[in-house]
Amino acid sequence: MELWYTEEHSDNVRFSIRVDKQLYSGKSEFQRIDILYSNEFGTFLTLDSLMMLTEKDEFIYHDMIVHVPMAVNPAIKKVLVIGGGDGGTVRELARYKTIEQIDLVEIDEMVVEACRKYLPTTTCSLDDERVNIYYEDGLRFVRHIENEYDLIIVDSTDSFGPGESLFTKAFYGNCYKALKEDGILVNQHESPYYAAYANSFKRAHSRIVEFFPITKVYEAHIPTYPSGYWMFGFASKKYDPVEDLKADEWNALKLETGYYNTDLHRNCFSLPNYVKRILEDS
Numbered sequence: 525m526e527l528w529y530t531e532e533h534s535d536n537v538r539f540s541i542r543v544d545k546q547l548y549s550g551k552s553e554f555q556r557i558d559i560l561y562s563n564e565f566g567t568f569l570t571l572d573s574l575m576m577l578t579e580k581d582e583f584i585y586h587d588m589i590v591h592v593p594m595a596v597n598p599a600i601k602k603v604l605v606i607g608g609g610d611g612g613t614v615r616e617l618a619r620y621k622t623i624e625q626i627d628l629v630e631i632d633e634m635v636v637e638a639c640r641k642y643l644p645t646t647t648c649s650l651d652d653e654r655v656n657i658y659y660e661d662g663l664r665f666v667r668h669i670e671n672e673y674d675l676i677i678v679d680s681t682d683s684f685g686p687g688e689s690l691f692t693k694a695f696y697g698n699c700y701k702a703l704k705e706d707g708i709l710v711n712q713h714e715s716p717y718y719a720a721y722a723n724s725f726k727r728a729h730s731r732i733v734e735f736f737p738i739t740k741v742y743e744a745h746i747p748t749y750p751s752g753y754w755m756f757g758f759a760s761k762k763y764d765p766v767e768d769l770k771a772d773e774w775n776a777l778k779l780e781t782g783y784y785n786t787d788l789h790r791n792c793f794s795l796p797n798y799v800k801r802i803l804e805d806s
């Protein structure tokens with residue numbers, strides 16, 4: 525009998541992938557964790573039946589969440605990643621020899637353990653000596669930190685369940701405080717296309733704008749996320765993500781990437797009118 529993984533992208537739309545193997549299923553204190561295998565997408569991770577990543581397209585998400593801020597300030601040394609228990613964001617950060625410390629704050633240890641076993645392609649840098657893993661709620665972790673990080677990356681689940689606190693005003697205010705004078709905040713910003721996701725996108729943006737003088741949104745094409753069209757937020761106390769792009773410096777690093785390049789960087793902040801309108805109304 526054929527087995528299919530099906531996710532509701534809206535009340536009227538479902539997205540399905542044929543499952544060729546079930547690798548792991550578990551329930552933690554926070555969420556249900558499934559790791560499945562598809563002949564098309566390779567191994568993939570879902571939390572509470574929502575797609576987190578597939579081996580085939582995770583490079584797009586992880587390239588965009590890491591290399592965009594790193595190309596704006598290649599001198600970044602101390603990074604905080606909130607969420608991101610699959611390790612993909614840490615893997616990309618660890619490629620920069622100039623980064624001295626990466627603190628990963630993941631609420632759910634079971635996600636990390638399951639990914640270590642079934643997704644070694646993303647967890648491969650979690651044992652890098654610059655990486656510290658804290659199993660804690662991200663909102664609690666940032667609460668008492670001041671002026672410490674060059675970059676905070678919010679690699680969270682969606683704006684409900686355990687990830688809800690990472691979309692609040694209190695959280696963004698604490699991130700602002702935890703960043704240094706020239707700090708950058710990047711967050712996964714949901715999709716502007718289907719109403720439920722667009723509402724979280726709009727709400728999150730309107731909250732970030734309250735704290736940061738520079739806030740921009742950028743896009744990527746991620747086939748397995750709702751609508752295939754995904755947004756990231758860039759907020760900074762100092763840098764404009766396009767005007768301050770250090771293209772020559774970043775290109776001199778000669779990092780091989782599957783999606784990100786500095787030409788794409790200049791253009792990914794150019795948004796369609798319907799997305800601009802959502803942001804203007806927020």
Ligand code: SAM
Pocket residue numbers: 571575576577585606607608609610629630631632635660661662663679680681682685686687688689690712
């Ligand atoms: N790339 C993914 C996406 O956008 O769908 C995100 C992947 S990563 C697996 C998300 C992680 O955030 C999960 O492992 C989840 O446990 C973690 N998380 C959710 N809420 C959290 C919180 N409040 N504090 C820290 N980590 C949290």
